[in-house]
Amino acid sequence: MEANTEEPTTFSEEEQNENLELWALLEVMYQKYGYDFRNYNYSSIRRQLKRRMETEGIDSISQIQHHVLNNKNLFHKIVTDFYINVTELFRDPAFFNALRNHVIPILKSYPSLKIWHAGCGTGQEVYSMAIMLMEEGLFEKAQIYATDVNMEALKKAQEGIYPVELIKEDSHNYLEAGGLETLTKYCTVNYGNVIMNAELRKHISFFDHNLVTDSSMGEMNLIFCRNVLIYFNNNLKQRAIRVFWESLCHKGFFCAGANERLLGEENQNMFDVYDDKNKIYRKREAA
Numbered sequence: 001m002e003a004n005t006e007e008p009t010t011f012s013e014e015e016q017n018e019n020l021e022l023w024a025l026l027e028v029m030y031q032k033y034g035y036d037f038r039n040y041n042y043s044s045i046r047r048q049l050k051r052r053m054e055t056e057g058i059d060s061i062s063q064i065q066h067h068v069l070n071n072k073n074l075f076h077k078i079v080t081d082f083y084i085n086v087t088e089l090f091r092d093p094a095f096f097n098a099l100r101n102h103v104i105p106i107l108k109s110y111p112s113l114k115i116w117h118a119g120c121g122t123g124q125e126v127y128s129m130a131i132m133l134m135e136e137g138l139f140e141k142a143q144i145y146a147t148d149v150n151m152e153a154l155k156k157a158q159e160g161i162y163p164v165e166l167i168k169e170d171s172h173n174y175l176e177a178g179g180l181e182t183l184t185k186y187c188t189v190n191y192g193n194v195i196m197n198a199e200l201r202k203h204i205s206f207f208d209h210n211l212v213t214d215s216s217m218g219e220m221n222l223i224f225c226r227n228v229l230i231y232f233n234n235n236l237k238q239r240a241i242r243v244f245w246e247s248l249c250h251k252g253f254f255c256a257g258a259n260e261r262l263l264g265e266e267n268q269n270m271f272d273v274y275d276d277k278n279k280i281y282r283k284r285e286a287a
Contacts, residue, residue, distance in 0.1 A: 021061035022046060028065055033072075035079055036212045039236035048081040080152060087124045088166060089183070092258060093176035095226075096128065098278040100178045103253055104136050107221060113142040116220045116247065118211060118240075119228035120146040123157025124170075127186075128177075129224070130200045135180045139203060145217065147209035158206045160196030167194050212236060216246035223248060226279075227257035245270045248283040255280050 022045065026038045037045060049061060056074065058064045068075045090096050107113055113133075117126045126146045133139040148154050167189070174183040187196050209217070211228070223244050229237050241262065244254055254271060256262050256279040262271060271281040 018046075018061060021065070022049070025049075025061055025065045025068065028068060029075065029078075032069065033075060037082055039212065039233045040082070041231050041233055044231050045082060049078070052078055052081050080150070087121050088173065089124045089162075089170035090128045090173035090177040090179075091125065092226075093173050095255070095258070095278045095280075096132065096173075096177035098275050098280060099255070100132060100136070102275060103222070103280065104132070104138070106253075107138060108136070110221060111141070113138060113222070114145070114220045114249075115142060115222045116145045116147070116217055116224070118147055118209065118223060118225040118244070120148050120154075120157055120206075120224075121150070122153050122162075123160060123206075124162070125224060125226065126157060126204060127160060127196050127200055128174075130204060131174075131179075131183075131186050132177075134186075134200070142203055144204045145220075146204055146206045149208060149210045149212075151208065154206050154208065158201070160201065162194045162196075164189055164192050164194050170194075211240045211243060214243075216243045218247060219249045220247050220252055221249055222253045222255070224255045225257075226255060227260070229256065229260045229262075241270070245283060250283070250285070252283045253280060254283065 019042065022042060023038075026040075026045070030036045030038060049064065053059070053061075053064055056064075056067075058067065064074075064078075068078065115129065117129070120126050123146060126144060130139065130144060133142050146154075146157060148157070167183070167187075171183045186200060187194050189195075211225075211232075225240070225244060229240060232240060248254065253274065254262070258279060260279060262279065262281055270284065272284050274280045274282045
């Protein structure tokens, strides 16, 4: 296994021991269950593990390894912890405003659209895009692919049911993002839940795709992978970026998260910066 390249190079003896325990745990999870977190960012993984250890009353990573080998229920809890799903409708309104004003006009020139939300989580970003496409007259000619490795999150995304207490913030985001109607046009409130209209799912396909192991999906006009790459180490991040580049059509758009830096020496010939502030990039044909 390659070393996790985002880890610091100098450790105390205690940190070295803990990193070895963490490496062993991730190897066990891969060998026994087939889930590969070995190239995820160790700092993020460690934070999630510490929270789970406190909840379960487990004192060390080596102890949790023993429990994982013999307790599949605990393993699934840990996997759910690792797949962080923090999102809301029209999260980061400035980004969606930029999308509406500077990317959508270009997409309108295409006879059909293919859009991929990689790491879609519980789906709020997917529905946000579907609403925008509907308002901009592009929904009927679009096909949206929403993927994740977390099957529980994908199930929630497909259902499109969210806690009603979020609707106030979501409605504010929607208006700040340039919404043309009211958010309640696209959902109903029932028994303490917000239920997205079934019509929004008409052109959305939800399915499993793993950026660690799976290959590209061809000829996308627009790809979202926002706030996912920050959890990968550099090797896995570069693999994912290569998958996205291969999946985009000529001059297709790629959208990263607000705190993610896409361009480095490894991929500076793959994308042009289209909107640096909102982390929107455009594919270039690499040599």
